[in-house]
Amino acid sequence: MHGEYKTPGGKLVVVDFDIVDGRFKNMVISGDFFLYPEEELGPLTNALEGVDVELDDESFAERIRMDIHPDTELLGTSPEGIVIAVRRALEGAQA
Numbered sequence: 630m631h632g633e634y635k636t637p638g639g640k641l642v643v644v645d646f647d648i649v650d651g652r653f654k655n656m657v658i659s660g661d662f663f664l665y666p667e668e669e670l671g672p673l674t675n676a677l678e679g680v681d682v683e684l685d686d687e688s689f690a691e692r693i694r695m696d697i698h699p700d701t702e703l704l705g706t707s708p709e710g711i712v713i714a715v716r717r718a719l720e721g722a723q724a
Contacts, residue, residue, distance in 0.1 A: 632718025636662070640705030644714045646677075653677045653715075662705035669701045673711075682719065686712050 632644045640662035647654045656678050664670055676696035677689065684692075686709070693708035 630718040630721070632714040632716070632721065633660075634706075634710055634714040634717060636706045636710040639710070642706045642710050642714045644711065644718055646715075646718070648682055651682055652679050653682060654679070658711060660706065662703065662710075665702040665704070669697050672696045672698070673701075673703075677715070686716065689715065 630644075630646055630648065634642045636642065640660055642658070642660040642662060644656070644658055646656040656674055658670075658674050664673065673693065673696070676693040680689070680692060689712045690708035693711060697703075
């Protein structure tokens, strides 16, 4: 599945993933946003790996916040922006 979201006044977030048994698998988060330090891309990507797709948006965003280091700077998007891209992918699959 593939979803995109252009954060207002910010950057593009792209997500690609599979769903296996109602859970996210092979999650990839990319785009033209900035992430410092760059090493936090792994934890950011892994934040939703294996998570139930039925989880509510607030819980998805909190999961992302909890999995990245507290000093990580996510510039041009936010955990909520990533969640919107995920939702768009899920809604596109249902269309």
